[in-house]
Amino acid sequence: MASIRAEKLVKRYGAVKAVHGIDFEIADGEFVAILGPSGCGKSSTMRMIAGLEPISEGAIYFDGKRINDVRARDRNVAMSFESYALYPTISIYENIAFPLRAAGMDNAEIDRRVRDIAGKMELTALLSQKPQGLSSGQAQRVGLARALVRKPAVFLLDEPISHLDTRQRYRMRRFIKSLHQEFNYTMIYVTHDQEEALALADRVMVMSDGEIQQMATPDEVYARPRNAFVAGFVGEPPINFVDCYVENGTGGWTVSFEGQRLALPERLSKAAERIGGEGLAAIRPHFLSLGDTSPLTLQGKVFVTEELQDQNLIFVDVGGTRFTLVAHPTVTPRRCETVTVSIDPEHLLLFPRSEARKFEDLAA
Amino acid sequence: MLQRDSSFAKEALRYGLIVLVLGFIVFPIFWMIVTSFKPAADIMVSPPRFLFTPTLENYYHAIYDKNFLFYIKNTLFISVASTILVVVAGSLAAYSFARYNVGDGHILFFILSTKMFPAIAVILPYFLIFRDIGKTDAGRFLGIGLDQPGALIISYTMFNLPFAIWLLVSFFQDIPRELEHSARLDGLSRLKVLRKVVFPLAAPGIAVTGVFTLIFCWNEFLFAYILTRKAASTVTVGVESFFTLQGILWGPVAAAATISVLPMMVFVLAMQRYMVRGLTFGAVRG
Numbered sequence: 323m324a325s326i327r328a329e330k331l332v333k334r335y336g337a338v339k340a341v342h343g344i345d346f347e348i349a350d351g352e353f354v355a356i357l358g359p360s361g362c363g364k365s366s367t368m369r370m371i372a373g374l375e376p377i378s379e380g381a382i383y384f385d386g387k388r389i390n391d392v393r394a395r396d397r398n399v400a401m402s403f404e405s406y407a408l409y410p411t412i413s414i415y416e417n418i419a420f421p422l423r424a425a426g427m428d429n430a431e432i433d434r435r436v437r438d439i440a441g442k443m444e445l446t447a448l449l450s451q452k453p454q455g456l457s458s459g460q461a462q463r464v465g466l467a468r469a470l471v472r473k474p475a476v477f478l479l480d481e482p483i484s485h486l487d488t489r490q491r492y493r494m495r496r497f498i499k500s501l502h503q504e505f506n507y508t509m510i511y512v513t514h515d516q517e518e519a520l521a522l523a524d525r526v527m528v529m530s531d532g533e534i535q536q537m538a539t540p541d542e543v544y545a546r547p548r549n550a551f552v553a554g555f556v557g558e559p560p561i562n563f564v565d566c567y568v569e570n571g572t573g574g575w576t577v578s579f580e581g582q583r584l585a586l587p588e589r590l591s592k593a594a595e596r597i598g599g600e601g602l603a604a605i606r607p608h609f610l611s612l613g614d615t616s617p618l619t620l621q622g623k624v625f626v627t628e629e630l631q632d633q634n635l636i637f638v639d640v641g642g643t644r645f646t647l648v649a650h651p652t653v654t655p656r657r658c659e660t661v662t663v664s665i666d667p668e669h670l671l672l673f674p675r676s677e678a679r680k681f682e683d684l685a686a
Numbered sequence: 687m688l689q690r691d692s693s694f695a696k697e698a699l700r701y702g703l704i705v706l707v708l709g710f711i712v713f714p715i716f717w718m719i720v721t722s723f724k725p726a727a728d729i730m731v732s733p734p735r736f737l738f739t740p741t742l743e744n745y746y747h748a749i750y751d752k753n754f755l756f757y758i759k760n761t762l763f764i765s766v767a768s769t770i771l772v773v774v775a776g777s778l779a780a781y782s783f784a785r786y787n788v789g790d791g792h793i794l795f796f797i798l799s800t801k802m803f804p805a806i807a808v809i810l811p812y813f814l815i816f817r818d819i820g821k822t823d824a825g826r827f828l829g830i831g832l833d834q835p836g837a838l839i840i841s842y843t844m845f846n847l848p849f850a851i852w853l854l855v856s857f858f859q860d861i862p863r864e865l866e867h868s869a870r871l872d873g874l875s876r877l878k879v880l881r882k883v884v885f886p887l888a889a890p891g892i893a894v895t896g897v898f899t900l901i902f903c904w905n906e907f908l909f910a911y912i913l914t915r916k917a918a919s920t921v922t923v924g925v926e927s928f929f930t931l932q933g934i935l936w937g938p939v940a941a942a943a944t945i946s947v948l949p950m951m952v953f954v955l956a957m958q959r960y961m962v963r964g965l966t967f968g969a970v971r972g
Binding site for chain 1: 862864865867868869870871872873874875878883886887
C-alpha cells in the first residue's frame with residue numbers, strides 16, 4: 323500500500339494538452355474516484371500513475387518516492403480494465419496466476435494464492451475454463467482477482483463496471499466497496515458516472531478540461547460544489563441553473579431572478595460579494611417543492627411529469643427557464659397546470675455568470 | 687410438398703455447383719497423379735485411357751535419372767529460410783505499424799506499393815546485382831550470388847515481406863491494447879509482453895502469413911529460372927528440365943510434379959486448423 327502525490331502533472335499528446343499541471347494527494351488506503359466527462363484527462367492521469375504513459379511534466383510520488391522513471395512493471399500497481407483485458411488463450415487459473423508467474427513465485431505459493439482469491443471472488447468453479455465463455459460480471463471478477471492476487475501497492479480501476487447491465491452494476495459496486503473495506507488498498511477509480519463515484523469513494527476528484535475542478539468528500543462535492551461545472555456534473559437529476567442578479571441592498575445582499583427577489587442567507591454573502599452583479603443561481607431538484615412553503619416562490623406551468631413510482635420528476639416552465647423538481651409520488655400535477663414552486667433558500671448556490679459556459683458545453 | 691420440392695432443387699443445385707467447382711480444382715491434380723503412374727505408351731493417347739497397368743517407372747526416372755529429390759531439398763531449404771525471415775521481420779514490422787503508427791500510414795503504403803511493382807521489371811537488375819555480389823568474398827561466403835540459395839532467399843523475402851506486413855498489421859490491430867497494458871503492469875518487460883501475450887494471440891495470423899509465403903516460395907518460377915543454373919535450382923525449374931530436345935517426358939513430369947506438390951499438401955493440411963482460425967480472426971475478446 324502506498325500514498326500518492328502528484329505535482330504539477332502535465333500530459334501532452336503532440337500539440338494536445340490532456341492534463342494541465344494538476345496537483346493532488348491521495349492517502350494510504352484511501353479510495354478516490356476520478357470523475358469527469360470523456361476527454362477530461364481522467365484516463366491520462368490514471369495511466370501516468372500506472373506507468374503506461376510517460377509523464378510530460380511534473381512528478382508523481384509513491385510514499386514520497388519519485389516514480390517518474392520507474393517502469394510500469396516495477397511500480398507494483400494493479401489495474402482493472404473496462405474491457406477486462408483477460409488473456410484469451412489461457413485458463414482463468416492461469417490468468418489469475420499470471421502476475422505471480424511473472425514475478426517468479428514458486429508453484430505451491432501461486433496455487434495457494436490463486437485458490438484463496440478465487441474463493442473470495444466466487445470463481446473457484448470456473449478456474450479451469452477459458453475466458454471466452456464467461457459472463458461480463460464473471461470476467462470482471464477475474465480481472466479484479468488477477469489485480470488483487472499480488473497484493474498491489476496501488477489498485478487502479480478504469481471504468482470497471484460500465485459494460486455491465488444495471489443489476490450487475492449494483493452488485494459489482496457493492497463488491498468493490500467491500501473489497502476496499504476488507505483489503506484497505508489505496509484505490510483509484512476512474513468513471514464518468516457520478517453515482518458510482520459518490521457511492522464508492524472516500525473522496526471524489528472532479529476533472530474537466532485537464533484540470534481538477536474540485537477534490538473533496540462526496541458530501542462536499544454534492545452540497546458545496548466549487549463551481550458551476552461541478553454543480554452541474556454531480557447530482558441526478560441534474561441541478562437547476564437560472565440566470566440571476568446579485569446586488570447589495572439596504573438589508574444586505576439580495577439575489578433576483580425571474581422577477582423574484584430574495585435576501586441571501588449569511589452563508590452566501592461571500593459568494594455574493596465576489597460575484598456582485600450578473601450571476602448564476604443553482605438549486606438541486608430535491609430542494610424544490612410544489613406549494614407555498616418558503617419565502618422564495620416562483621409561478622410556473624407544468625411541462626411534463628415523469629412518474630418513477632418511488633418519486634415523481636416534475637418539469638416546470640418558469641418564464642424562460644425550465645426547472646426540474648423531485649416530488650413525492652402522490653404529487654401528480656396536470657400538464658399546463660399553473661403551480662407555485664418553492665425554493666429552499668438554505669440550499670441555493672451562487673456562481674459567477676462566466677461559469678455558465680462550462681455548463682452549457684457539458685449539456686451539449 | 688411444394689416446400690420440399692424447392693428445397694430439394696436448392697440442395698441439388700448446391701451439390702451440383704460443389705461438384706462442378708471441385709471438378710475444376712481436383713481433376714487436374716487427379717489427372718497428374720494418374721498420369722504419373724502410366725506407362726509412356728498410355729499417356730498421350732486419344733481417347734484418354736482410364737484403365738492401364740500402373741508403373742513406378744516415371745518415379746524411378748524422375749528420382750534416379752534426373753535426381754529430382756535434389757531440387758526438393760533446394761526448394762525446401764530456400765522456402766523455409768525465406769518464410770522464417772518473412773515471418774520474423776514481418777511480425778516485428780507489422781506490430782510497430784499497428785501499435786505506433788510508424789510513418790503515419792505513409793511508410794506502410796509505400797511498402798505495400800512495392801508489391802505492385804512487376805517482378806519482371808526488376809529481374810534484370812537483380813541478376814546483375816547478384817552476379818556482382820557473387821564475385822565478392824562476402825558474397826561467396828554467405829552464398830549470395832548467381833546459382834546460390836542466398837540470392838533466392840533474399841529475393842523471395844523481398845517480394846513477400848510487403849504482403850506479409852500488410853496481412854499481419856490487421857491481426858495485430860485486432861489485439862486489444864489493454865492486454866498489453868495489463869501484462870506490463872503484471873510485471874512483464876516489453877519484449878516478454880510480445881512473446882507471451884501478443885505473439886500467441888497473433889499466432890493464427892502468423893500461421894496464415896507463413897503458409898502463404900511458403901506456398902509462394904515453393905511455386906515461384908521466374909526468379910528461380912533466371913537466378914539459378916543447377917546448384918540452387920528449385921522444383922519449378924527442375925520440372926522444366928524435363929522438357930528435353932527429345933520431347934517432353936510427360937510421365938516423369940507428372941511424377942516430379944506429384945512429388946513436389948506432396949510436401950505442400952501435407953503442410954497445408956497440418957496447418958488447416960490455424961488457417962481457418964486465422965482467416966476468421968477478429969474476435970479476440972475476453
